[in-house]
Amino acid sequence: MASAHEPDSSDAVVETAAKYFYFSSLSEQSSFAASLKALTDLKHKGWLGPENKSRWIQVLSKWKPRLRSLRSKAWVASVKEAGFILPPDLDINVWMSFLSNGEPTEVEAVLLSKILGFSDDDIAEGLGVTPGTVRYRVGRGLRHLGGYLES
Amino acid sequence: MNPEQEVRQKKLTKFLCQELLYEFANGGLNPQREKEMREYIAGCRDSQREFERLKRGHAFAMRASGVRMSRALNEALLNFEPQWQKQLRGWTLWSSQRGWKAMPYIVLSLTLLAGLFVAKPWQKSEPADVMLAEQLKTDTNIVAPPTGNQPIPVAQPEPQVAAPVVSANPQPAPVMPASQTSPTPAIPSVVKKEPVSEPPVTAAAKSAEVNANDPATTTTAPATSRGYIMRGEIGVGQFSKTWPQIRDKIISLGGKVAGNVELGWLRRPDQSYFHFSVPETKYAELESFLATFGPVRFDREKHPRVMPEGQIRIILTVKDTNTNESAPETP
Numbered sequence: 001m002a003s004a005h006e007p008d009s010s011d012a013v014v015e016t017a018a019k020y021f022y023f024s025s026l027s028e029q030s031s032f033a034a035s036l037k038a039l040t041d042l043k044h045k046g047w048l049g050p051e052n053k054s055r056w057i058q059v060l061s062k063w064k065p066r067l068r069s070l071r072s073k074a075w076v077a078s079v080k081e082a083g084f085i086l087p088p089d090l091d092i093n094v095w096m097s098f099l100s101n102g103e104p105t106e107v108e109a110v111l112l113s114k115i116l117g118f119s120d121d122d123i124a125e126g127l128g129v130t131p132g133t134v135r136y137r138v139g140r141g142l143r144h145l146g147g148y149l150e151s
Numbered sequence: 152m153n154p155e156q157e158v159r160q161k162k163l164t165k166f167l168c169q170e171l172l173y174e175f176a177n178g179g180l181n182p183q184r185e186k187e188m189r190e191y192i193a194g195c196r197d198s199q200r201e202f203e204r205l206k207r208g209h210a211f212a213m214r215a216s217g218v219r220m221s222r223a224l225n226e227a228l229l230n231f232e233p234q235w236q237k238q239l240r241g242w243t244l245w246s247s248q249r250g251w252k253a254m255p256y257i258v259l260s261l262t263l264l265a266g267l268f269v270a271k272p273w274q275k276s277e278p279a280d281v282m283l284a285e286q287l288k289t290d291t292n293i294v295a296p297p298t299g300n301q302p303i304p305v306a307q308p309e310p311q312v313a314a315p316v317v318s319a320n321p322q323p324a325p326v327m328p329a330s331q332t333s334p335t336p337a338i339p340s341v342v343k344k345e346p347v348s349e350p351p352v353t354a355a356a357k358s359a360e361v362n363a364n365d366p367a368t369t370t371t372a373p374a375t376s377r378g379y380i381m382r383g384e385i386g387v388g389q390f391s392k393t394w395p396q397i398r399d400k401i402i403s404l405g406g407k408v409a410g411n412v413e414l415g416w417l418r419r420p421d422q423s424y425f426h427f428s429v430p431e432t433k434y435a436e437l438e439s440f441l442a443t444f445g446p447v448r449f450d451r452e453k454h455p456r457v458m459p460e461g462q463i464r465i466i467l468t469v470k471d472t473n474t475n476e477s478a479p480e481t482p
Contacts, residue, residue, distance in 0.1 A: 014228045015220050023215070028224075035228055082223035087217040108401060114212035139173025145211055146204030 011050050013056060014039060016116055018083070020060045023111050028083040031082050033070035035063055036108025037061045053118060059106075097148045106141030113138045168372045169201045176205060306387050378457040381434075383449035385441055390471035393444055394423035397469060400440050401425060404433040409464055421471035428464045437465075445472070 017038045021031035038059050042048050047055040054146045086092060099107055108127075113134065120138075124131040157285040161167060161186075161310045174180050177190045192198045220467030309478050387393040418424045429437060441447040449465070458464050 005240070011229060014225060018220050018224065018228060019218060022218075032224070032227070036231055039228065040229075055281045082288065083221050085213050085219045085221055090211075090214045090218070095209060109210055110208075114209065115216045115218075118218065135173055135179075136170070139205065141170075142173065142208035142212065143201055143204045146208035146209070148208065149211060150204070 003137060012050060013042060016056060017060060020111065020116060021064070021067055022084055023095065023115060024064055024099070024108075026092070026099065030067055030070055032083065034063050034067045037066075037070065053122045053126035057112060057118065057123060061127065064108075094145070094148050097140075100146050101148075102141065102144050104135075106137045106144060109137035110141035111135055115143070163191050165191075165195055165198060168195065168198045172198070172205050176202070176209070185421070188454045262275050262352065307403065308393065378454045379451050379463075380454040380456070381463055382452055382467075383447055384443055384468045384470065385443075385447040386472040387444045388472055389419060390469070390473070392401040394469045397423075397425065397444075397467070399439065400431065401427055404437055405430050406433075406437075406465075414467075415430045423469040425465070425467040425469070427467075428458065428462050431461050431463050432466075434463060441467075 002022055002036070014035070017035040019030055021034040022028065025034075039048075041050075041051065041059050041063070045055070045059075047059065098110075108124065112123045112126075113120065118126075120131045120134045123134045127134070171180065171184070171188060175185060175192075178185075180188060192202055249451055394415050394417075401414060406414070406427040406429040408426070410427045412424060412426065414425055416424045417436060438447065438449070454464070456464070
């Protein structure tokens with residue numbers, strides 16, 4: 001199994017942050033506000049480059065707990081259309097169930113590893129765990145996610 | 152350490168098989184363990200079901216990874232700028248382009264604001280027509296009370312009257328609005344003796360004094376150096392017809408009653424008494440009018456009461472020449 005894509009372009013960090021917060025909240029406005037915060041944080045620390053992917057994860061994880069309380073006033077003025085384009089065969093309700101009922105560490109591991117395409121080593125370094133733990137969480141998370149697809 | 156290495160020596164169980172499914176799917180197991188896994192999964196329905204779940208979950212994650220950002224969101228995040236930074240940038244741009252042109256207007260505005268702040272015109276009341284009160288210049292009739300600062304007024308030889316309405320600079324002085332005047336208003340005869348500030352009426356008297364010293368002024372009007380009164384007398388033949396004409400003329404010239412009695416008061420059946428104030432400029436016209444009835448003579452007498460500038464006070468007695476009796480002049 002290979003990762004979907006590698007966020008190695010110049011604006012990869014922008015897309016990574018936006019998708020990370022979107023799949024963590026399924027709210028475009030909250031994800032927009034949190035992305036602004038995280039990107040500002042990364043910019044001030046000089047971690048926007050792709051060589052700092054593990055640090056991206058640190059910053060994204062830091063802002064994730066505050067995701068629900070963030071609302072950007074600039075959201076309506078800046079984005080007047082849907083912020084994310086979903087594939088037609090993607091049932092986002094499955095992910096919503098997984099997000100609501102799944103183990104948070106497994107959800108985050110699946111998100112970082114399979115959806116955002118981070119390597120296990122980057123995730124392990126960013127989250128402060130071993131790569132084996134990352135693979136364990138991803139494996140269990142994928143099995144649980146598949147369980148939601150059955151229902 | 153690879154989980155497969157940890158369990159290399161362990162016998163493959165259902166739990167262990169399910170935990171190694173992700174490694175098995177990724178090809179992370181050695182050939183021996185992979186063969187064992189394949190054989191175990193073939194004989195275990197639970198492991199087969201878990202393996203199917205894993206593959207479905209992975210397929211879903213791959214589809215989810217196809218989510219893309221819209222261009223608007225991407226640009227909004229890339230080019231995001233806080234509102235205060237936008238305003239600051241806009242102001243900087245404006246000031247660099249048009250700031251110097253606006254500099255004179257800014258300086259002018261600031262100057263006007265500073266002037267307003269210093270002058271405080273809103274703290275000054277608007278000028279209004281006021282009635283200047285006649286006031287005694289001498290304070291010989293004022294007796295200071297034993298305690299307190301307010302002097303006690305004493306009886307005045309002349310009735311207290313109000314002068315005509317003139318425009319004057321409003322000051323906190325004993326002045327009365329025109330609407331509050333009455334035919335015989337009670338003029339404050341109290342003069343507060345203050346060495347520093349003088350009441351405006353006194354100032355007006357001083358101004359009149361200055362005008363009296365001017366030769367040009369003295370040639371056109373009676374002298375106004377001090378308080379004075381013009382006292383005159385005229386004898387007429389047809390008394391009953393003449394005194395009303397004189398009264399009407401005085402009124403038409405702007406004369407106003409300046410005593411307690413009405414204009415042309417018949418003190419006696421053959422004497423009419425006029426005590427009035429009239430504009431100084433009308434004095435000559437009045438005198439020429441009276442001359443048409445007979446010889447008239449006005450004497451200027453000193454009087455403690457100072458009239459407002461431009462006003463003179465006249466006491467005129469019209470007598471019937473058919474009678475020769477005399478009577479006291481003032482009521």
